[in-house]
Amino acid sequence: MLFKVEMDITIPPGFDPDGLDRLKAAEKARFQELQRAGTWRHIWRVVGRYANVSIFDVESNAHLHDILTTLPLYPLMTITVTALCRHPSTIHDDDR
Structure with a gap:
């Protein structure tokens, strides 16, 4: 299942x-672990804010x-989750 x-x-x-520096380093390590596993597929910064938009x-x-x-910065986060589904017009086979 894909989520924004x-x-x-x-x-x-x-x-x-x-x-804060320790938390940021731990967050980066956890992110990269999840990215390598294919769980955290994409991440983008939000310009002008300490924020990101990600696809899981x-x-x-x-x-x-x-x-x-499990994210080290989780206690400092406000999170919004949106469920996603494959669009019928996509040309990409990996958009599940």
């Missing part, structure tokens, strides 16, 4: 800069939820 996931990150005032390919809603809660 919008993630907005809000850093609380006074958040420890070193702790997972087996269920619950699976996506479980993945999102």
